[in-house]
Amino acid sequence: MLLNVQGQETYCYTGGKAFNKELPTVVxxxxxxxxxxxxxxxxxxxxxxxxxxxxxxxxxxxxxxxSPLASVEAIADWLLALLDAAGVQKAALIGHSMGSLIALETAFRGKDRVSRLALVGTAYPMKVSEVLLDASLNEEQTAIDMVNIWSHSTMAHKPSCPGPGFSVMGGNQRLMQYVSRRNPAKVFHTDFSACNAYANGEAAAQSVACPTLLLLGTRDMMTPPRATATLSKAISGAKVVHIDNCGHNLMAEQSDAVLETLYGFMKS
Structure with missing residues (x-):
């Protein structure tokens, strides 16, 4: 599905079915x-x-x-504009890593437009080391390799892998390389810089009024579960779920558990 958002063509995957704005929307x-x-x-x-x-x-x-947007705040404004373009007044938001900060800030800026919030592989503050920031700017493949290793709990495939011969780590590496090839604008560095600079997380969390889920991998090295303490304390009534034997790339490493948890939360 293609939408015009802030004057640019934007792609949204709709899950293999035509988007119906009359249904409860999940972004x-x-x-x-x-x-x-x-x-x-x-x-x-x-x-x-x-x-x-x-x-x-x-x-x-x-x-x-x-071009990639340079701040979490700018992306949150963009996301609200996307809801307008799709004709959606209110939606549930599910965000992973940087996407979790975007979801949180969107809920802060458009409180009446967010029905539920699921923050996956989240942390606040989401600081990025100077070494990784520099690599993302000057040695992008090195940064991709580092993040890919740190985002998975093991090198071996898990029973939850989608099928024989499917490499979770290899698939993630190729995706990151694909994003880099499609856009020479230093996307990785822009994204990391936005995460590193975001400073409104605690205030945004304190303002959240909708049901909220924090979904975390017990072996996450990118956003360790302990790094969610600020969010879990600030968001009133937040539900915290840990998935065992799982790193930062939860959706691929433990895809069924992530699906079951997210769908149960959205239906509750």
């Missing part, structure tokens, strides 16, 4: 150097079980045109 927001495809299993299930799905490609990512 899926990917993280740094990713696109909508990280949510393929979850979005297809939601779309075929009673929800309207918009899995966005953020500006400059995947099939969406334009």
């Amino acid at each position: 899926f927001i990917h993280g740094a150097q990713h696109d909508h495809s990280v949510w393929i299993l979850q979005t297809r299930y939601f779309a075929h079980h009673g929800f309207g799905v918009l899995a966005v490609d953020l500006p400059g990512h995947g099939r969406s045109k334009g």
